[in-house]
Amino acid sequence: DIQLTQSPSFLSASVGDRVTITCRASQGINNYLVWYQQKPGKAPKLLIFAAYTLQSGVPSRFSGSGSGTEFTLTISSLQPEDFATYYCQQLNTYPLAFGGGTKVEIK
Amino acid sequence: QVQLQESGPGLVKPSETLSLTCTVSGGSISSYYWSWIRQPAGKGLEWIGRIYNSGNTNYSPSLKSRVTMSFDTSKNQVSLKLKSVTAADTAVYFCARDPTMATPYAYWGQGTLVTVSS
Numbered sequence: 341d342i343q344l345t346q347s348p349s350f351l352s353a354s355v356g357d358r359v360t361i362t363c364r365a366s367q368g369i370n371n372y373l374v375w376y377q378q379k380p381g382k383a384p385k386l387l388i389f390a391a392y393t394l395q396s397g398v399p400s401r402f403s404g405s406g407s408g409t410e411f412t413l414t415i416s417s418l419q420p421e422d423f424a425t426y427y428c429q430q431l432n433t434y435p436l437a438f439g440g441g442t443k444v445e446i447k
Numbered sequence: 448q449v450q451l452q453e454s455g456p457g458l459v460k461p462s463e464t465l466s467l468t469c470t471v472s473g474g475s476i477s478s479y480y481w482s483w484i485r486q487p488a489g490k491g492l493e494w495i496g497r498i499y500n501s502g503n504t505n506y507s508p509s510l511k512s513r514v515t516m517s518f519d520t521s522k523n524q525v526s527l528k529l530k531s532v533t534a535a536d537t538a539v540y541f542c543a544r545d546p547t548m549a550t551p552y553a554y555w556g557q558g559t560l561v562t563v564s565s
């Protein structure tokens with residue numbers, strides 16, 4: 341089974357900061373990786389599809405990059421509404437797996 | 448606009464079967480991939496399994512022996528059954544339409560809390 345390791349699991353940042361979250365896969369996933377944002381009490385929201393395709397309506401401060409087994413979600417300038425938990429998920433190989441999540445909190 | 452709504456009992460007794468339904472509106476369930484995901488309170492997302500192409504399924508190895516997913520195309524519903532539940536199965540359960548290369552959008556239900564307790 342493919343394991344996804346997200347780092348960090350927690351980060352504290354200020355409004356305006358550049359934030360980077362990493363997702364490492366235990367084997368290649370053909371860039372079939374998505375990123376979700378989840379706020380408390382809500383369903384996850386898709387931000388990035390296939391490693392770097394920004395979903396319609398998602399602010400351009402979010403970007404995805406990477407290939408092979410290492411992927412990155414970057415928020416170029418953190419906004420108050422971005423404080424949430426972020427998850428990566430691979431859709432390439434069963435069983436589909438989520439990363440452990442990265443909680444972004446206000447510094 | 449595609450919308451998903453999970454429904455089912457909020458309380459299930461230990462050793463019994465958890466049964467949930469995901470009703471899809473605004474689009475057909477055919478030709479798409481549908482996943483069930485759960486999230487225990489304060490914890491991360493756990494993929495339970497997926498159903499697609501009118502009945503093909505793939506399940507998480509850790510739950511495979513207890514899980515059954517099915518389609519009801521007449522009602523536009525996807526269903527989840529998890530048997531022999533324990534307190535460890537207490538979680539918010541989500542259904543979701545997975546993004547694909549052909550349709551790179553994801554739709555999720557709001558989630559439903561299922562508590563396993565006597």
